Amino acid sequence: MLRTKRGGKWALIFGALVSLIAVVAVACGGDDDDAATPTAAGGSGTTPAATPTKAAADKLKDWYASLSGEVRVDGSSTVFPISQAVAEEFSKVARGVRANVALSGTGGGFEKFCRKEIQVSDASRPISQKEKDACAANGIAESDLVEIQVAIDALTVVVNPQNTWATCMTPAQLQKAFQADQGGTPIKWSDLDPKWPNETIQFFFPGSDSGTFDYFKEAIKLRGEKNNEPAHRATGPNATASEDDNVLVRGVEGNKNALGYFGFAYYLNEGRKLKAVAIDGGNGCVEPTFENALSGKYKPLSRPLFIYTTKQLLTERKDVLGFVKFYVDNMEELAADVGYVSLPKDLLAKQQEKVDPFLPAELK
Amino acid sequence: MSAASETGTPFTLKATGHVARRQRLSRMSRWVLFSATMLAVFVLVYLMQDVVRLGWERLSWDFLTSYPSRRPLDAGLRSSLLGWLWLMGAVIVMAVPLAIGSALFIEEFAPRNWFTELVRLNISNLAGVPSIIYGILGLAVFVRGFDLWGITLFPSLGPTILAGALTLTLMILPMTIIASVEAIRQVPPSIRDGSLALGATQWQTVWHHILPGAIPGIMTGVILAIARAAGETAALIMIGAFAFIAFDNTSLMQSFTTVPIQIYNWTTLPQEGFRVNAAAGIIVLMTLVVGLNLIAVVIREKFRRSW
Numbered sequence: 166m167l168r169t170k171r172g173g174k175w176a177l178i179f180g181a182l183v184s185l186i187a188v189v190a191v192a193c194g195g196d197d198d199d200a201a202t203p204t205a206a207g208g209s210g211t212t213p214a215a216t217p218t219k220a221a222a223d224k225l226k227d228w229y230a231s232l233s234g235e236v237r238v239d240g241s242s243t244v245f246p247i248s249q250a251v252a253e254e255f256s257k258v259a260r261g262v263r264a265n266v267a268l269s270g271t272g273g274g275f276e277k278f279c280r281k282e283i284q285v286s287d288a289s290r291p292i293s294q295k296e297k298d299a300c301a302a303n304g305i306a307e308s309d310l311v312e313i314q315v316a317i318d319a320l321t322v323v324v325n326p327q328n329t330w331a332t333c334m335t336p337a338q339l340q341k342a343f344q345a346d347q348g349g350t351p352i353k354w355s356d357l358d359p360k361w362p363n364e365t366i367q368f369f370f371p372g373s374d375s376g377t378f379d380y381f382k383e384a385i386k387l388r389g390e391k392n393n394e395p396a397h398r399a400t401g402p403n404a405t406a407s408e409d410d411n412v413l414v415r416g417v418e419g420n421k422n423a424l425g426y427f428g429f430a431y432y433l434n435e436g437r438k439l440k441a442v443a444i445d446g447g448n449g450c451v452e453p454t455f456e457n458a459l460s461g462k463y464k465p466l467s468r469p470l471f472i473y474t475t476k477q478l479l480t481e482r483k484d485v486l487g488f489v490k491f492y493v494d495n496m497e498e499l500a501a502d503v504g505y506v507s508l509p510k511d512l513l514a515k516q517q518e519k520v521d522p523f524l525p526a527e528l529k
Numbered sequence: 530m531s532a533a534s535e536t537g538t539p540f541t542l543k544a545t546g547h548v549a550r551r552q553r554l555s556r557m558s559r560w561v562l563f564s565a566t567m568l569a570v571f572v573l574v575y576l577m578q579d580v581v582r583l584g585w586e587r588l589s590w591d592f593l594t595s596y597p598s599r600r601p602l603d604a605g606l607r608s609s610l611l612g613w614l615w616l617m618g619a620v621i622v623m624a625v626p627l628a629i630g631s632a633l634f635i636e637e638f639a640p641r642n643w644f645t646e647l648v649r650l651n652i653s654n655l656a657g658v659p660s661i662i663y664g665i666l667g668l669a670v671f672v673r674g675f676d677l678w679g680i681t682l683f684p685s686l687g688p689t690i691l692a693g694a695l696t697l698t699l700m701i702l703p704m705t706i707i708a709s710v711e712a713i714r715q716v717p718p719s720i721r722d723g724s725l726a727l728g729a730t731q732w733q734t735v736w737h738h739i740l741p742g743a744i745p746g747i748m749t750g751v752i753l754a755i756a757r758a759a760g761e762t763a764a765l766i767m768i769g770a771f772a773f774i775a776f777d778n779t780s781l782m783q784s785f786t787t788v789p790i791q792i793y794n795w796t797t798l799p800q801e802g803f804r805v806n807a808a809a810g811i812i813v814l815m816t817l818v819v820g821l822n823l824i825a826v827v828i829r830e831k832f833r834r835s836w
Contacts, residue, residue, distance in 0.1 A: 249773040250599045256775035265784045267772035
């Protein structure tokens with residue numbers, strides 16, 4: 166008698182814990198249909214039509230819906246926003262595929278990719294020889310790798326249109342200009358080049374939370390004492406930081422001695438009224454044009470972004486193929502949506518050609 | 530004591546010299562201790578109002594039931610909440626029996642010798658190991674699998690809920706064991722001796738007398754440990770739970786993310802809208818942890834007994 170009574174109490178504790186979890190889980194999951202429908206409806210409006218004809222688009226949609234499995238994506242934090250956007254939209258059309266995107270840096274992504282822990286690797290640089298060797302050691306031959314360029318990460322240095330002197334700058338000059346001021350002394354144009362005017366520079370740059378700021382620091386080597394490099398200038402009387410690019414544009418517009426930078430995509434769309442500075446990365450002055458960013462000439466302020474997968478995965482795993490297919494079909498819009506430069510049409514078509522041969526016959 | 534003389538009290542007791550100094554010191558210490566307590570409360574209240582002010586508006590059923598998104602207003606806690614519930618469920622199921630079992634063995638069954646003392650010392654030390662170390666251990670052993678001389682001692686689980694739960698279980702076990710041992714020690718020896726004297730076996734004594742008496746204390750320790758696991762971020766990021774998940778977890782062998790990680794993720798994004806989401810997420814997480822604590826209080830009160 167005593168035993169059953171004690172047993173009852175134990176069951177009660179365990180039951181209480183389990184039922185708490187169950188109740189909350191049901192409360193969260195119970196709303197499945199109500200919650201999912203508006204999200205899906207809201208999303209489909211923004212999901213670009215993948216293929217030109219209606220019938221083909223429907224076929225593709227049905228194919229996506231028929232897929233199932235788990236696709237793991239990991240790697241560069243720079244590519245993460247694009248992959249995240251793709252996974253978000255992909256999950257709405259391919260409900261059976263559990264696509265998830267993690268970030269552990271380009272190197273970390275390749276390490277996991279070569280160990281076959283993930284199916285798609287995000288990278289902000291091409292795979293290195295050392296990483297190729299590591300992949301080969303795990304049975305992923307170099308010829309098996311599929312490299313897909315997804316977008317371009319670039320930024321533009323701008324000055325006021327009345328600025329007639331700073332038409333071309335070197336990374337060293339930018340580093341000197343943007344490094345943290347020694348004892349708060351403002352820097353003058355003449356400090357960068359004796360031929361330039363003896364006037365104080367006014368700085369305008371994105372806030373420290375933005376990826377543009379991080380990338381500029383990286384490219385101009387302003388990563389601070391830990392890397393034996395100077396730190397990036399902070400805000401002060403002569404320096405304004407803002408997360409809102411419009412504030413930066415207005416600031417540079419209204420100040421003759423302004424020097425600023427922001428994302429290349431933003432410059433292409435909104436920043437045209439300002440004067441872009443050409444960058445001399447060692448091979449003469451290069452204008453920040455679309456073509457130069459794409460070809461890699463606009464150094465060090467532009468870089469291509471990639472995803473990697475393998476032919477074997479595209480052949481054997483329909484869910485991976487579906488994810489990558491959705492990626493190349495939608496990355497033009499989604500990359501721009503999260504602030505990167507989309508690939509031009511011809512380059513985009515080339516990426517699609519890398520994936521299309523793997524598609525089932527009825528979708529070709 | 531002017532008030533006393535005005536009302537006409539015949540004489541006043543007024544400490545002087547040594548006694549006055551001691552009494553002053555005593556009054557002062559009371560105020561110092563009071564302000565120490567108030568400081569902690571003030572910080573908590575300040576943080577709470579800051580978070581609630583920022584995040585309250587964002588709290589809605591939609592926020593709890595939508596998947597994360599690149600657009601702040603579409604983003605929600607659905608996948609992280611489900612991942613968190615799975616994880617917590619698995620941790621409780623694994624950690625509680627293990628902790629109580631270990632504590633009972635150490636306190637009731639194990640012989641007192643240098644080896645038991647060594648184990649005890651090690652458990653105390655493990656309780657102080659930073660969570661990121663457990664994260665690295667979890668990554669090396671549970672996520673990637675553990676091979677020794679070509680023998681697979683532990684299979685590779687990948688960045689799954691099971692791997693996360695095992696890691697957190699290891700992390701909170703020392704704390705839980707120490708708390709359980711302390712609780713078992715609080716049961717008076719007369720209860721144990723009486724039971725044994727009446728012919729009960731050691732197991733019967735433990736099951737019917739020691740354990741029921743120790744439950745309130747054990748529960749307190751367990752819940753404190755679970756609350757630590759509930760808010761854990763570093764160890765889980767290490768094993769790869771920092772991920773964008775837009776599906777419902779249905780088994781222990783899936784990738785996952787949790788509420789604290791989702792909050793951390795949102796705070797790293799530049800848009801203001803995500804900061805509001807993070808604040809709303811913090812409110813949800815705090816509510817869940819307070820809920821867990823309430824359950825512990827209820828259980829403790831139910832089992833409380835006096836000898």
